[in-house]
Amino acid sequence: MTVDGAGKQRASDPGRTKRVVVVGGGTAGWMTASYLAAAFGERIDVTVVESARVGTIGVGEATFSDIRHFFEFLKLSESDWMPACNATYKLAVRFENWREPGHHFYHPFEQLGSVDGFPLSDWWLRNPTTSRFDKDCFVMASLCDAERSPRYLDGKLIDQGFVEQQREETSARSTIVEYQGTQFPYAYHFEAALLAKYLTTYATQRGVRHITDDVTDVVLDGDGYIAHVQTAEHGRLEGDLFVDCTGFRALLLNKALDEPFVSYQDTLPNDSAVALQVPLDMDREPMRPCTTATAQEAGWIWTIPLISRIGSGYVYASDYTTPEEAERTLREFIGPGAEDVEANHIKMRIGRSRRSWVKNCVGIGLSSGFVEPLESTGIFFIHHAIEQIVKYFPSGRDDHRLRNLYNESIAHVQDGVREFLVLHYVGAKRADNQYWKDTKTRRVPDELAERIENWKHKVPDAQTVFPHYHGLPPYSYNCILLGTGGIEVRHSPALDMADERAAIAEFERIRLKADKLVQELPTQNEYFAAMRAGAV
Numbered sequence: 001m002t003v004d005g006a007g008k009q010r011a012s013d014p015g016r017t018k019r020v021v022v023v024g025g026g027t028a029g030w031m032t033a034s035y036l037a038a039a040f041g042e043r044i045d046v047t048v049v050e051s052a053r054v055g056t057i058g059v060g061e062a063t064f065s066d067i068r069h070f071f072e073f074l075k076l077s078e079s080d081w082m083p084a085c086n087a088t089y090k091l092a093v094r095f096e097n098w099r100e101p102g103h104h105f106y107h108p109f110e111q112l113g114s115v116d117g118f119p120l121s122d123w124w125l126r127n128p129t130t131s132r133f134d135k136d137c138f139v140m141a142s143l144c145d146a147e148r149s150p151r152y153l154d155g156k157l158i159d160q161g162f163v164e165q166q167r168e169e170t171s172a173r174s175t176i177v178e179y180q181g182t183q184f185p186y187a188y189h190f191e192a193a194l195l196a197k198y199l200t201t202y203a204t205q206r207g208v209r210h211i212t213d214d215v216t217d218v219v220l221d222g223d224g225y226i227a228h229v230q231t232a233e234h235g236r237l238e239g240d241l242f243v244d245c246t247g248f249r250a251l252l253l254n255k256a257l258d259e260p261f262v263s264y265q266d267t268l269p270n271d272s273a274v275a276l277q278v279p280l281d282m283d284r285e286p287m288r289p290c291t292t293a294t295a296q297e298a299g300w301i302w303t304i305p306l307i308s309r310i311g312s313g314y315v316y317a318s319d320y321t322t323p324e325e326a327e328r329t330l331r332e333f334i335g336p337g338a339e340d341v342e343a344n345h346i347k348m349r350i351g352r353s354r355r356s357w358v359k360n361c362v363g364i365g366l367s368s369g370f371v372e373p374l375e376s377t378g379i380f381f382i383h384h385a386i387e388q389i390v391k392y393f394p395s396g397r398d399d400h401r402l403r404n405l406y407n408e409s410i411a412h413v414q415d416g417v418r419e420f421l422v423l424h425y426v427g428a429k430r431a432d433n434q435y436w437k438d439t440k441t442r443r444v445p446d447e448l449a450e451r452i453e454n455w456k457h458k459v460p461d462a463q464t465v466f467p468h469y470h471g472l473p474p475y476s477y478n479c480i481l482l483g484t485g486g487i488e489v490r491h492s493p494a495l496d497m498a499d500e501r502a503a504i505a506e507f508e509r510i511r512l513k514a515d516k517l518v519q520e521l522p523t524q525n526e527y528f529a530a531m532r533a534g535a536v
Helices: 007-012 026-043 067-073 120-126 133-137 140-145 192-205 251-256 323-334 378-391 400-426 434-438 446-455 474-484 493-497 501-520 524-532
Strands: 002-004 019-023 045-050 088-090 092-096 104-108 187-189 209-212 215-221 226-231 235-238 241-244 261-263 272-279 290-296 299-305 309-316 344-347 351-353 361-363
Touching (some): 019 026, 026 045, 026 067, 026 192, 067 187, 092 140, 104 140, 104 474, 120 133, 120 474, 120 501, 133 474, 192 209, 215 251, 226 251, 241 251, 251 361, 272 323, 290 323, 299 323, 309 323, 351 400
Parallel strands (some): 002 215, 019 241, 045 209, 241 361
Antiparallel strands (some): 088 187, 226 235, 261 351, 272 344, 290 299
């Protein structure tokens, strides 16, 4: 990092923010460039500079259902991008062995119903229909067990209280903020590297400049703003706003601008991962319509089914196992399919930058913050941050109030997700070794500890979960509390005096609907075979 002596001249004439330089490609860089191109068109200049020598992490392959707004904003249909990215549907996260060996439950993309003002989770606690909270309260649990697609072979979406809007070319585009409180019934799995490649074409066709080069220096002006980045072959790249998509290195935000990093390791100790990409024959092997998180001795293993392969990885705490042991555990878990597959070892930085927007630099993706991928939050963080950049896009370099509002929004999302992930561990009934015993005694954020005490007496609702938007609605907390089973939760005393007939009828309606859909819907394999053949 060096200082440019021309800083005073720039400071006296801030001008409009028109030139955006994105440093780093990958999913974060190309999602950012594509979204800015879609939002502002030719009214701003966007340049992406990425190194041919720096690889991407490339394991962010599962998403929130909110990601549909990203593709809609770009005016891309599923048939446009999904085949190119080997994408599949994700109806839920399936948790295996978190309560005890052989047990599983789902965190689905489906709102929790209510009867007479009380959520179904409360009624279920009073009088469980079966031992499966998720299956009794949600249709999606049965669809996941039966490996069904959320769409019929003609492309029609299942009826889950969400009506797809047919938008005209000139109509308004949706964002996460507009649809808070609604729940689209599925998200996606996709190959992150293929999505970055697809979006590279999308963005460059819309005027984004693409430079393949190494950034050798980040030059600051006299006021501490980034004046330009120096590249090995293209010289200096000047901009009004710089976006740091350099991953855990945080080359601009943390190194050049010296923004402190706030660690979450005291509450989320998993700091490492080893990943494998295992070939899959779609004609012979079924594809679950969910991400699977299987508890292990020192963490958990993700399983993500894609069209041509399965993405799998072991997220673990290095205090409890070694990289060699972790890789051996993962290969044994996968079986013969893992033979001769190269392992990718990743050291994760868990936490967030104190501020994600400093001076004229915004960190997006891993440079901004990261928690372990237990609930597929990595790409959600990117998507949310990009929307917030557009929302708070500055008129010039001195819009400090817009920067402050942006930083507040990003910090709320990341701190809220931290709380939610901690709940998975402190709530897990499993305690069969030191790793899982320690999850019950490790420090819990003070506000979460108080919330847990409240939830023991009343299931989570909008008034008792993390109070700021962070992507996880109250029903998500219900799923984890009742699924992991380590925290005793009681039903509301009022239900002891209530008439339960309407609740019983609602549980029966869910069962019948689930049975009907399982019979009618195609499997994931059948649906995507038809899509790739052009029949959907």
